[in-house]
Amino acid sequence: MxxxxxxxxxxxxxxxxxxxxxxxxxxxxxxxxxxxxxxxxxxxxxxxxxxxxxxxxxxxxxxxxxxxxxxxxxxxxHQSTATLxxxxxxxxxxxxxxxxxxxxxxxxxxxxxxxxxxxxxxxxxxxxHAFVRRFTPSEMKLIEQLTAQNMEPRKIFQTIRKQDPDRFHVQKDVQNVVAKIRAEQRQGLTPMQSLENVLMKNDFIYEIREEPGTEIVTEIFFLHRDSRVLWRAFPHVMMIDATYKTNIYNMPFIQIVGMTPTNKSFIIAHAVVSKERGDNFVWVLERVKAMLDECMEPRVILTDRDLALMGACGTYNRML
Known part of the structure; x- marks a missing residue:
């Protein structure tokens, strides 16, 4: 050499x-x-x-x-300070x-x-090379603006690539910046504490379930007060679906939707559960039923062929 x-x-x-x-x-x-x-x-x-x-x-x-x-x-x-x-x-x-x-x-x-x-x-x-993938001040400002508009990191990355196709950025770079922005917005709070603050600030009704013997939150159910009013007015049809592995915690996200007589859909509630098991879904459906108080119960429940969710719906029908 x-x-x-x-x-x-x-x-x-x-x-x-x-x-x-x-x-x-x-x-x-x-x-x-x-x-x-x-x-x-x-x-x-x-x-x-x-x-x-x-x-x-x-x-x-x-x-x-x-x-x-x-x-x-x-x-x-390289001078490593790692201990673990x-x-x-x-x-x-x-x-x-x-x-x-x-x-x-x-x-x-x-x-x-x-x-x-x-x-x-x-x-x-x-x-x-990470160095050439650094964002310019104008690109950082754009990412902050688009993150504030709740745009997905994938779409933010596509927007930046359209502006300058010759840059060396990869999608992970945008995801890292977005994660840093959101961490700063939480001001030292955990994700669960931050979510609870958002729900309280925006007048949501919510309930949580903790693991017995610990303070670990395993499920959280939330709906807006306006959604509760619509749900009590139009409880005839309920659609429920769970999506898996769509968040960094790999926790099932449940969305519950209602239908008005004019064929317009509306959001009833959302929930995040720890596992896709029947008792987790039953807990969510119990919260949905509690929001109705003494109003008419749903006559039609629509879902996909998720066996655990179908079993929970069967249990829910027996509670009516």
Whole structure:
């Protein structure tokens, strides 16, 4: 493996003959008007060759940034602080680096030193590098706005890709940002505490069931007061369905829908249960029945062919 440090003009002449990348790209002789311009150009060159440049460190001269060391993002050694499990890393101690120096009299920037060599294979797909998948401030603002509108991360990702198809983002990057935004909105509360606050703030009626002997919530049932009024007025038809593995907790989500005489549907209630078992569904249906008080009971119950749910509906009919 050839590693050469550039320190003199003679070294540069030798490197031109031996390293094709220098011949094609790296502008050791180019003067840049600003550090940002230099970084942008170097990053373009690096990306074209299959690697990513990051800032390793900088040094101030006269109170201002005067030297900046740029390196391959695989440079350095991973320092893990994990105690429970060993964390992985893509760092390989890559020796590639460039030294950018500010020319004080002219306020320009140049590459003055560097090691043009890698100890790893260059990438054909730059999406494997987290650095190039970082969002710009405008993209972050867009994600925040769309998240506030309850848009799904998948659709947010598609929106960003349409605006700039050449970016290297993957859908998981958007999901991570959305998760961070929602965690900040919870202000340190657990997801269950946050949900309870939302239900109370928006005037929902809700009930929870805890695991015996613990304070672990296993089921939660909730409906809006306006839905309760509609349910008491039109209790004739009830449709119930459970969807599985559609949330990060892999808990069945139950939706209960009613029907008006004019063939318009309305939401009666929702519930999240821990398991898709008959007693869990029975608990939900008992809550639905309790909302009717002494009103007429439903005459038709529609559902799919989920056996546990069908069995719970049979139990519900016997309660009527």
């Amino acid at each position: 050839f590693i050469k440090t550039i320190r003199t003009l003679e070294d540069m002449v030798v490197m031109v003959d031996m390293v094709d990348m220098v011949v094609k790209h790296l502008p050791f002789w180019t003067v840049f008007n600003s550090l940002d311009e230099l970084k942008k150009r170097i990053q373009e060159i690096a990306n074209a060759d299959g690697f990513v440049i990051v800032t390793r460190r900088s040094k101030k001269i006269g109170g201002r940034t005067g030297r900046v060391w740029l390196e391959c993002d695989r440079g350095g050694e 499990r060993k964390a992985g890393s893509k760092k390989t101690g890559c020796p590639f680096y460039l030294l950018a120096v500010r020319n004080h009299p002219y306020e320009t920037w140049e590459i003055k030193d560097g090691t043009i060599e890698h100890n790893h294979e260059l990438c054909e797909d730059l999406s494997a």
